[in-house]
Amino acid sequence: MSHRAGRSPTAAKVSLLVLLVSAVCSRTSLSERVPEFALTKIEESDIKDDSGKEPIADDDADPEDLEVFYPTHQWQTLRPGQAVPAGSHVRLNLQTGDREARLPDSENGKSDTREEKRRRRLDKMDIDSNSFTSQELKKALAKMKESEKAERMAHEEEVRKKFRPIQQLKEEFEKLNVKMETDYEIMDKLISKFNSSASTLDEKVAALYDLEYYVHQVDNAKDFLSMGGLQLVIEGLNSTEPVLKEHAAFVLGAALSSNPKVQVEAIEGGALQKLLVILATEQPQAVKKKALFALCSMLRHFPYAQQQFLKLGGLQVLRGLFRQKGTEALHVRVVTLLYDLIVEKVPSPCHQDPQAPRAFSRATTSWPPLCSHRRSPSEMLLEDSQHGDQTEEKIQQYRQVKLVPALVEQDWCVVVSKLLALPEHDAREKVLQLLGVLMAFCRERYRGDRALSAALGLLRSEYEELAAEEQRDGDKDGYFKELLGSVNTIIQELG
Incomplete structure (x- = not known):
């Protein structure tokens, strides 16, 4: 008890x-x-x-x-x-x-009880716990409080070393609070830097390099036009510094891509003539590469620019690139541009130029790439109802573009067929595509071309082996099978 x-x-x-x-x-x-x-x-x-x-x-x-x-x-x-x-x-x-x-x-x-904890604390402070008075106990407790206060202050000091005061953080955030600029404001500064006579060549090139990034966006390209930047870039095509010509053409091409308003302003500002001059004269290959890029951006889906291109002798200028040394990398780009312009004019059998020859219609129906943009009658009706007179006007403009007859007249049939000797499969694919659409107009010329027949025979043998290897690997509809089908289609047309 x-x-x-x-x-x-x-x-x-x-x-x-x-x-x-x-x-x-x-x-x-x-x-x-x-x-x-x-x-x-x-x-x-x-x-x-x-x-x-x-x-x-x-x-x-x-x-x-x-x-x-x-x-x-x-x-x-x-x-x-x-x-x-x-x-x-x-x-x-x-x-x-x-x-x-x-x-x-x-x-x-x-x-542990509170008494036991207290005794352990007293023992740590080296107090004789066998016998002490109340005064001694008070002193011991005071000493214990001082020890706890010292420990707390030491901990606070350690925390201060690891973390900064809130006031200091606020001041630093205020310094970092940089004003956010809109794309419009940034482009305005870049245009000013490019147009400033105080800017160095490197600074102007850097400004053009940054502008190319912003004008890819359609709305930014329109703002670029309203700020007068487009005309400055067009004038930059006349610069005596090749590097400025290169980057000016690069910015121009980016702003023109899929932007009809900029395309109209550019051709009215004389950009087409300046680009053709660069391609026709002796220029570094990097400059011609960017100029060709800008030319492609201007001509695609813009029949008025295509008419002006033919009137200014644009095909002759491109034909001259095949005679110049060191321009081999541009040949495939030219072939791709010509193919796109032809397909763009006659996108599918259900929307063809009524003036096109029957042979050309057969070629387009038998050539798979040309039918990739096929639209149903209901889709055509909807599009025509939405665009109305604008669509009809564009069709009339396309009918005035006599691109294929000009290609045949300038002997592009032979120029294109010789490119089958290129070693890259991607380049061959583009050449085969252009040969397919030119077949309706160049068939008689191609039938007497033994070099073309030999090249097609070699390609068929090569792609038969590659297609068979694809099938063994389980790829029944592979890339090389498609190329083999293109070669066989051309051989059948020639037969």
């Missing part, structure tokens, strides 16, 4: 008497039990000491004269006059007659 310390002396006497009577009655049974067995009581005894005087109660004693007892989880003997902390378990060992005390059992068996 366990009781709490702190009860009255009278209750303690009664409890002690009951314990003594119980001990006498059960002496025999106690001798058979574990020797350490002892009854417990939770009170400081008021039994008289050897002098016959009743001890002084803890409540009546001077706190500074009491020797503090520090209990643990093990039973310890109490010396006379020791003060037992409240809540401790106290018992009387009937075998030794000594009073013993210990800490109460915690609920989980692991948590």
